[in-house]
Amino acid sequence: MRFVLTKIGLLLLTLWAAVTLNFLLPRLMPGSPADAALAKLAQNGPVSPATKAAIEAQLGVPTGSMFDQYLQYLGNVATFDFGVSYTFFPQPVAGLVAAALPWTLVLVGLVTIIAFIFGTLLGVLAAWKRGTWLDTLPTVGGTFASAFPYFWTALLLLFFLGYVAGWFPTSGAYGRGTTPEFSAAFLLDAIYHAILPATTILITSLGGWILGMRSTMINTLGDDYVTFAEANGLKPRTVAIRYAARNAILPNLTSFGLALGGVVGGSLLVERVFAYPGVGYLLYTAVTNQDFPLMQALFLIITISVLLANFIVDILYGILDPRTRR
Amino acid sequence: IDVDSKSDNTGTEGSMLVAADNGSPTFEKNFNPFSTSKRVTATYMYEPLQVVNTLDGKSTPFLATGSEQVDAKTLIYTIREGVTWSDGTDFTPADVLFTFNLMKEVPGLDNKGVWQHIESLEVVDNTVVFHLLAEDVPAASIIDQQLIVPEHIWADVEDPLTFTNEDPIATGPYVLGDFTPNQYKLAKNQDYWQADKVAVEELILPAANSQLDVVNNGYDWAYAFITDVEGTWVNANQEHNDYWFPPGGTIALVPNLTKAPYNDVNFREGLSLALDREKIADDAEQGYVDAAGQSGLLLPNQEAWLSDDLPDGGEIAQDTDAALAAFEEAGYTMDGDKLVDASGTQLAINIMTANGYTDWLQGLQTVQTQLGAIGIEVTLSQPQPAAYQQSLGNGDFDMAMTGFGGTGSVFQDMNLLLNSEFATPIGTTTTGNFGRFSDPQTDALLADLKASTDEAEQKTIAAQLQQTVYEELPVISMFYGGLWGLYSDENYTGWPTEEDPYAPPNTYNSTPLLILTNLEKAN
Amino acid sequence: MSATDTEAPAATLLSVQNLSVVYEPTGGEPVHAVSGATFDLGRGDFVGLVGESGSGKSTLGFALTGLSKPPARVGGGSILFNGVDIAGMSSEDLRVQRQGGFAMVLQSGMNALNPVRSIRNHFYDIFAAHGHIGRGEREARAIELVGKVELPAGVLDRFSGELSGGMRQRVSIALALSLEPQLMIFDEPTTALDVLVQHAVMNTIRELQKSEGFTAVLISHDLGMVLEVTERVMVMHNGLIVEDRPAADVLASPQHPYTRMLLSHYGDPRAEIVEVPGLAARGPKRAPEVSHLKTDFVPVSAEARARAAGTEGVQRREGRAAREAIVVSNVSKIYPPPRRGEKPVRAVNDVSFTLEPGASMALVGASGSGKSTIAKMITGVEHPTSGTITFGDLQVDRIKRRSLKRLHTEVQMVFQDPYSALNPLHTVEYTLTRPIVNFSKLRGRDARRRMLELLETVGLTPVEQFAARLPHQLSGGQRQRVVIARALASDPQVIIADEPVSMLDVSLRAGVLALLDSLRETWGVSMLYITHDLLSARLVTDQIMVLNQGAVVEEGATASVLQNPRDEYTIRLLDAIPHPTTPTPEHN
Amino acid sequence: MTLTDKSPDQKPATDVAGPAHPLGVLWRAVTTIWSVPKARIGVVMLGVFVLGALFAPLIAPYSPTNNDFGRSEDMTAAHLLGTTAAGQDVLSQVIYGARVSVFVGFIAGLFSTIIAVLIGLSWGYLRNKTADVINFIVNLFLVIPALPLMIVIAAYLQNGGIGMIILVVVITGWAWGARVLRSQTQSLRSRDFVTAAIFSGESSGRIVFREILPNMTSLIVGSFFGAATAAILAEAGLSFLGLGDSTTISWGTMLFWAQNSNALLTGQWILLFAPGLCISLLATSLSLINFGVDGLSNPRLREGAKR
Numbered sequence A: 001m002r003f004v005l006t007k008i009g010l011l012l013l014t015l016w017a018a019v020t021l022n023f024l025l026p027r028l029m030p031g032s033p034a035d036a037a038l039a040k041l042a043q044n045g046p047v048s049p050a051t052k053a054a055i056e057a058q059l060g061v062p063t064g065s066m067f068d069q070y071l072q073y074l075g076n077v078a079t080f081d082f083g084v085s086y087t088f089f090p091q092p093v094a095g096l097v098a099a100a101l102p103w104t105l106v107l108v109g110l111v112t113i114i115a116f117i118f119g120t121l122l123g124v125l126a127a128w129k130r131g132t133w134l135d136t137l138p139t140v141g142g143t144f145a146s147a148f149p150y151f152w153t154a155l156l157l158l159f160f161l162g163y164v165a166g167w168f169p170t171s172g173a174y175g176r177g178t179t180p181e182f183s184a185a186f187l188l189d190a191i192y193h194a195i196l197p198a199t200t201i202l203i204t205s206l207g208g209w210i211l212g213m214r215s216t217m218i219n220t221l222g223d224d225y226v227t228f229a230e231a232n233g234l235k236p237r238t239v240a241i242r243y244a245a246r247n248a249i250l251p252n253l254t255s256f257g258l259a260l261g262g263v264v265g266g267s268l269l270v271e272r273v274f275a276y277p278g279v280g281y282l283l284y285t286a287v288t289n290q291d292f293p294l295m296q297a298l299f300l301i302i303t304i305s306v307l308l309a310n311f312i313v314d315i316l317y318g319i320l321d322p323r324t325r326r
Numbered sequence B: 001i002d003v004d005s006k007s008d009n010t011g012t013e014g015s016m017l018v019a020a021d022n023g024s025p026t027f028e029k030n031f032n033p034f035s036t037s038k039r040v041t042a043t044y045m046y047e048p049l050q051v052v053n054t055l056d057g058k059s060t061p062f063l064a065t066g067s068e069q070v071d072a073k074t075l076i077y078t079i080r081e082g083v084t085w086s087d088g089t090d091f092t093p094a095d096v097l098f099t100f101n102l103m104k105e106v107p108g109l110d111n112k113g114v115w116q117h118i119e120s121l122e123v124v125d126n127t128v129v130f131h132l133l134a135e136d137v138p139a140a141s142i143i144d145q146q147l148i149v150p151e152h153i154w155a156d157v158e159d160p161l162t163f164t165n166e167d168p169i170a171t172g173p174y175v176l177g178d179f180t181p182n183q184y185k186l187a188k189n190q191d192y193w194q195a196d197k198v199a200v201e202e203l204i205l206p207a208a209n210s211q212l213d214v215v216n217n218g219y220d221w222a223y224a225f226i227t228d229v230e231g232t233w234v235n236a237n238q239e240h241n242d243y244w245f246p247p248g249g250t251i252a253l254v255p256n257l258t259k260a261p262y263n264d265v266n267f268r269e270g271l272s273l274a275l276d277r278e279k280i281a282d283d284a285e286q287g288y289v290d291a292a293g294q295s296g297l298l299l300p301n302q303e304a305w306l307s308d309d310l311p312d313g314g315e316i317a318q319d320t321d322a323a324l325a326a327f328e329e330a331g332y333t334m335d336g337d338k339l340v341d342a343s344g345t346q347l348a349i350n351i352m353t354a355n356g357y358t359d360w361l362q363g364l365q366t367v368q369t370q371l372g373a374i375g376i377e378v379t380l381s382q383p384q385p386a387a388y389q390q391s392l393g394n395g396d397f398d399m400a401m402t403g404f405g406g407t408g409s410v411f412q413d414m415n416l417l418l419n420s421e422f423a424t425p426i427g428t429t430t431t432g433n434f435g436r437f438s439d440p441q442t443d444a445l446l447a448d449l450k451a452s453t454d455e456a457e458q459k460t461i462a463a464q465l466q467q468t469v470y471e472e473l474p475v476i477s478m479f480y481g482g483l484w485g486l487y488s489d490e491n492y493t494g495w496p497t498e499e500d501p502y503a504p505p506n507t508y509n510s511t512p513l514l515i516l517t518n519l520e521k522a523n
Numbered sequence C: 001m002s003a004t005d006t007e008a009p010a011a012t013l014l015s016v017q018n019l020s021v022v023y024e025p026t027g028g029e030p031v032h033a034v035s036g037a038t039f040d041l042g043r044g045d046f047v048g049l050v051g052e053s054g055s056g057k058s059t060l061g062f063a064l065t066g067l068s069k070p071p072a073r074v075g076g077g078s079i080l081f082n083g084v085d086i087a088g089m090s091s092e093d094l095r096v097q098r099q100g101g102f103a104m105v106l107q108s109g110m111n112a113l114n115p116v117r118s119i120r121n122h123f124y125d126i127f128a129a130h131g132h133i134g135r136g137e138r139e140a141r142a143i144e145l146v147g148k149v150e151l152p153a154g155v156l157d158r159f160s161g162e163l164s165g166g167m168r169q170r171v172s173i174a175l176a177l178s179l180e181p182q183l184m185i186f187d188e189p190t191t192a193l194d195v196l197v198q199h200a201v202m203n204t205i206r207e208l209q210k211s212e213g214f215t216a217v218l219i220s221h222d223l224g225m226v227l228e229v230t231e232r233v234m235v236m237h238n239g240l241i242v243e244d245r246p247a248a249d250v251l252a253s254p255q256h257p258y259t260r261m262l263l264s265h266y267g268d269p270r271a272e273i274v275e276v277p278g279l280a281a282r283g284p285k286r287a288p289e290v291s292h293l294k295t296d297f298v299p300v301s302a303e304a305r306a307r308a309a310g311t312e313g314v315q316r317r318e319g320r321a322a323r324e325a326i327v328v329s330n331v332s333k334i335y336p337p338p339r340r341g342e343k344p345v346r347a348v349n350d351v352s353f354t355l356e357p358g359a360s361m362a363l364v365g366a367s368g369s370g371k372s373t374i375a376k377m378i379t380g381v382e383h384p385t386s387g388t389i390t391f392g393d394l395q396v397d398r399i400k401r402r403s404l405k406r407l408h409t410e411v412q413m414v415f416q417d418p419y420s421a422l423n424p425l426h427t428v429e430y431t432l433t434r435p436i437v438n439f440s441k442l443r444g445r446d447a448r449r450r451m452l453e454l455l456e457t458v459g460l461t462p463v464e465q466f467a468a469r470l471p472h473q474l475s476g477g478q479r480q481r482v483v484i485a486r487a488l489a490s491d492p493q494v495i496i497a498d499e500p501v502s503m504l505d506v507s508l509r510a511g512v513l514a515l516l517d518s519l520r521e522t523w524g525v526s527m528l529y530i531t532h533d534l535l536s537a538r539l540v541t542d543q544i545m546v547l548n549q550g551a552v553v554e555e556g557a558t559a560s561v562l563q564n565p566r567d568e569y570t571i572r573l574l575d576a577i578p579h580p581t582t583p584t585p586e587h588n
Numbered sequence D: 001m002t003l004t005d006k007s008p009d010q011k012p013a014t015d016v017a018g019p020a021h022p023l024g025v026l027w028r029a030v031t032t033i034w035s036v037p038k039a040r041i042g043v044v045m046l047g048v049f050v051l052g053a054l055f056a057p058l059i060a061p062y063s064p065t066n067n068d069f070g071r072s073e074d075m076t077a078a079h080l081l082g083t084t085a086a087g088q089d090v091l092s093q094v095i096y097g098a099r100v101s102v103f104v105g106f107i108a109g110l111f112s113t114i115i116a117v118l119i120g121l122s123w124g125y126l127r128n129k130t131a132d133v134i135n136f137i138v139n140l141f142l143v144i145p146a147l148p149l150m151i152v153i154a155a156y157l158q159n160g161g162i163g164m165i166i167l168v169v170v171i172t173g174w175a176w177g178a179r180v181l182r183s184q185t186q187s188l189r190s191r192d193f194v195t196a197a198i199f200s201g202e203s204s205g206r207i208v209f210r211e212i213l214p215n216m217t218s219l220i221v222g223s224f225f226g227a228a229t230a231a232i233l234a235e236a237g238l239s240f241l242g243l244g245d246s247t248t249i250s251w252g253t254m255l256f257w258a259q260n261s262n263a264l265l266t267g268q269w270i271l272l273f274a275p276g277l278c279i280s281l282l283a284t285s286l287s288l289i290n291f292g293v294d295g296l297s298n299p300r301l302r303e304g305a306k307r
């Protein structure tokens, strides 16, 4: 259990560093929250002098020494109090994030796992059938597709499948005029809306898994225990899965954890294109509106999610690989 | 590739699809009319005393039946009778009194700064009398526009600043219908005091209104800048789709008058003469707006105020020779293809704009090219909007792109542009006159204009102010920023147009009330 | 090629006719790894297959068990197993055949187990694949099988990483056994194992073969071992089976020159006089003369040696007042525990000795006995936990990084593995020039001349050609010579050779040893020779120290210690050496 | 995957020269990569982009900022890819756009590789507490999601521009390479030839830079291309979101303007398609080249490939 404890210690330390980084970033930024809100108003016409005062009074500008602010911030973060959003004043940031998080978690989480499983399977297949079209097709396709920018894939899908063909809804996570609820009809609706964004993430992230798995798998196929397993007359499927793939997947698991960060970033662009109400879009909104409390909370949440995912992968690795236990 | 336009009106018969409110990407429920982040349509439900048409400054009575400027310091509003709140309670002058006093109590609510004009107010019979702080005729238009809230609800609100007012009780033509995070509806208020004028039974407001949506999904009304409006919006429904882009403000370059060489009027004149405003307007807004004159007025909206003494109605044509002559006066001469100062260094100008304001940016790129052509090196800086706003307010810039005017009131426009009251020292924040123009004579003119109740006199003063803007160049006007109204007369007719500019076509603020009470069902 | 067709067909289990195997790597030229192999194996035979590295032994073994995979291809001939040709069999038929058919224990048995599957699962996978053991009996059968290879039932729950090399090798044998094969091929089952463990594993195999009665092929490059355990020996050379005769016959009268060469390099370190071609006879007394060091492997002419010695080296040697001894007294080294919660490792325990100038001393012991640790401490790479090491006025045990360079001008190291001791990206010239530049004043053309001299000294001629080569263009023996040349470049007084030949073939081994020995003779350097190979210790050293678990258990003159070992550990080490017959047959 | 271990003595000794001139090393790198067919395709593709970027003024029919043409024109002979909503020639913009992508990819790749190499090497070589600190920092940078961090930083930094994008890409991009290089350094450090170099009297610096570093060439080059790819995609993403400097002509900003002016609405799908495809192709070319870098630090593979 020492292994797990060190991991947890490291997790907490990283968390602290991320939180602190997050505290510092907006304080390096020019312009006060009121300026930001004012700039937003000014886009719709001139702002009277009184307005600025009113806005400042509304938002409440932070006071006290840096250190006091830091302590207060740590306390707030610990109690999930991220302050009030500027853009959605007076909504508390925590509520906004809580509303957006499930969408991203489900979309990105599920799709990433699907992509990982699917990509890994294709990679195993490609390595096992090396030299055949089952190898060439996913390898070449994967190389190419993984070079697509997320948002570009999203735009093309949106245009061709959403508008020209009209097969899929083009924006949102559920139909206009419906309220999220737990019902079969809503679930279906949500799935229907998730198809295009999900496909985008799938297309762009699948290639990496295929290529990664294929190359580790080819390496393990050359390992002696695979040859020995064959020499002992094990069924080819057993050899491929329990011996070669089972071992090849381990290094890929680590990259899975790390790649999550990339996928979360990619989903931000995808969410933007599809107006998907997840944390990515919210972060975009926060950025374009200079909504620092929201931005901070979102960045923190995203970092923590990736951290946690990595932590879980680490632990999983320990379980799957007896070599790291002990 | 051609995309078929399809009418995808999800509402029932008599409803109207409006692209007015964009969720980011979903809606938060906030109908607090004082909040800066309220749902846009709060202004369709809460009414002001009078709606000011920002195009010409004319007021239309709403909760007041009229106002009277007794003298330059006293203003009397007669409050409309027979109006009820949407919960059935009667609307009374007390509500008006309450609303204004609430803002005095909680200054954070006073977005328009009414209490900078009012000394006190009182209810007399069915009127509300405003006693102003000074002789202040233009104050009327500010008081006019204040949205009135019901006392019986708001008196109990603990913190009106953070109150999200999820169940709005108002007097306006619409009440809140179904609300979901990505679409909500406004239903017609059947008890509305001028219900007979309201033709649209239901407004549908989706959260996502991408331009693809607007063009393809059969919207009735949208406010959006759209590329190639003829080829897209109009083309989607040739018969019914139409647009009107009246000017809504003047986009200008503000030189920082506290800095050399920007404080040299010859220098500013050189810049002004070097620019081809037609081309800039064309590049920035794709030909939908006109180049701006140098009168300081928003034309043609304020045509009536335009001084006859300005040559060409204030318009300044590009004249490179004259520009160079002006620069020579300012101490800059042409050396090869560079404009250099006495020491031989090339004239370099930095112009600030806000990141993300793409139309301005495109206009500025043309400015860059045009000034480059006479040997001036122009760099652009694009801080994020908040930082831009801060620099602008603090006077931390060389030249900045910004907008002015468009309040509908000539006094307001000129005051914000020229009053030295706003010319705070560099480093302190101001909200107008960012270039720090300061001239006692102009200040005196503005004070006179503020106190004048005589229209002829007002015009005379305004003409003098225009002369100042024209000669002193505190800003270098470039083009009129447009109001991007798109509408379809397939279901409803009676939209404001150039011929009948009874209201600006925007979907925000109170002017939509004018439109919503003017539309009629298309046969 | 000797024919085996005289045997009765009924007793024949495997009949190989004219088998050839080709490697056809993509983009590369085909390699004919096995050509025209023809032989029969009878039931219950125990046959040895010997030959130097790369001669095609494993390739043949793979072909016999139907394991040839691309780029290998059976190019022709037939393999009749019980009368059925397995060369043309479908892979599924072949797979099914493995149960009760043929099994192979791989060369690198250390890695033959899946590190993330428990040993039990390895057994169960095999049982499941062939279905020859009912579900209920699996556990019992697995315990029985590990018992056969002398392992406790507890190993079933472990993972390969938790087992020692010898245990892993036994597990793979047990796994192969679980197929109940009629034919078992052991491909170098004991390489990479400690001498003592090697011995034990070989014994297990021998016992098993007797008790189970399967036909066995033992692949090895160690002729001595094969002769000791098998009845019949096949010798492979360059893909051809050059000799195939009963073991006794081979031993008595080897026919093929290659076999003779192999045999001639075999000796018993316990013998009165031990001699190997190319190396001086080492009897009870030191042979005084080195001039008879004639060998095909070390073309070091006396002239070349004179030339090499005649420049820098001699000048420096002459300028040196007195040669120094390395004095090691009461040295211990304790490594921190490898994992939390374990005990610290006492790698070296209170060792004292003096390496006199010009002396050659052997340091022997099983794996992990602390030999390399001593070498590292003497060369200043590691600092001892306690005790002192001095070299002249240098306090080696507390040496600073700065004085390290001074130490290394006098004390140099020859590394065990010539494959990893040379940077694959540097030419021989670069590798050799660096120490010359660092340790002498020679620069530019002079440095190059010295470099070429060194190459000549170690017999890599034509020198110009070798100077330009990259390591991968050299054979193992040639690489080891470069490593030696590099050690000589600073003209050291002491050379520490840490198992310098363990990675080399027999044929190359003697050459390198002879070279080391001759250099010591000519240059007068002292040498600490570290090895677990007692024969080579006997061949090149005068004194010996036997190390067990970090402590010296026996020391003295090499010949006398090996002939009359007193310590039990030394005796075990000596017993582990295969001895096909008593005293080595005469040769020459 | 092992190649034939041909008896080395039979090989002519002259066919490979030692590590010669730096230019020679470069040339060898190019020929090594060239010898792998996949990488060869990548080199050709990259070459086209680089040449296009270098000679943009010669190739492009118009200045990319010249907006004197009709707006949103279709593809014609005068404008092979049509014009933008601002009246600029799309083809010229695509050609000039290569400059930013190639530049950003190269510079960001270079800097993050340099940082990765410096940190990875020292981290792998050190055994003391400093290594733990570096370990922590690298792990931190590894898990912090790059694009969100970039977006947040981009929002915080005042003036969006290429410099900012490069900075941000470098800040977020070095950690992965550092980690890979660390483990390689660690494994190389324990190899005998490194110890042997100490015995040869080599200084630490020389050991690191002449013995260890060259053996990692393929990894370093690989991580350079990896970082460059990431930088190109990041630049495109940030520009597309409008967080860069929208006045520069890059494929990312082209997509931004195309989206901004609703190119799809006006039927100008080429405006979206062309720059996006270019980004993909450039990134693909780098991935393809990456297939060929294995031979760089393995002379055996190098020769094997030559045949």
Ligand SMILES: Nc1ncnc2c1ncn2[C@@H]1O[C@H](COP(=O)(O)OP(=O)(O)OP(=O)(O)O)[C@@H](O)[C@H]1O
Residues within 6 Å of the ligand: C023, C024, C025, C031, C033, C051, C052, C053, C054, C055, C056, C057, C058, C059, C060, C071, C072, C107, C221, D002, D003, D004, D005, D006
């Ligand atoms: N995959 C391969 N591709 C090409 N050639 C190969 C391949 N594997 C082995 N060879 C070559 O085939 C020949 C025989 O190899 P093999 O492994 O059978 O030798 P061996 O006698 O078992 O040697 P060792 O004692 O080192 O195990 C060698 O020359 C080797 O280089």
Ligand SMILES: Nc1ncnc2c1ncn2[C@@H]1O[C@H](COP(=O)(O)OP(=O)(O)OP(=O)(O)O)[C@@H](O)[C@H]1O
Residues within 6 Å of the ligand: C335, C336, C338, C345, C346, C347, C365, C366, C367, C368, C369, C370, C371, C372, C373, C374, C532
């Ligand atoms: N750096 C180290 N840290 C911890 N323990 C070590 C270290 N180096 C060696 N040891 C341990 O010290 C003991 C002696 O190791 P050493 O390498 O000296 O053995 P050896 O006699 O050279 O063995 P071999 O014949 O296998 O080379 C072993 O138990 C080994 O595990």
Ligand SMILES: [Mg+2]
Residues within 6 Å of the ligand: C057, C058, C059, C107, C187
């Ligand atoms: Mg072999």
Ligand SMILES: [Mg+2]
Residues within 6 Å of the ligand: C371, C372, C373
């Ligand atoms: Mg050792």
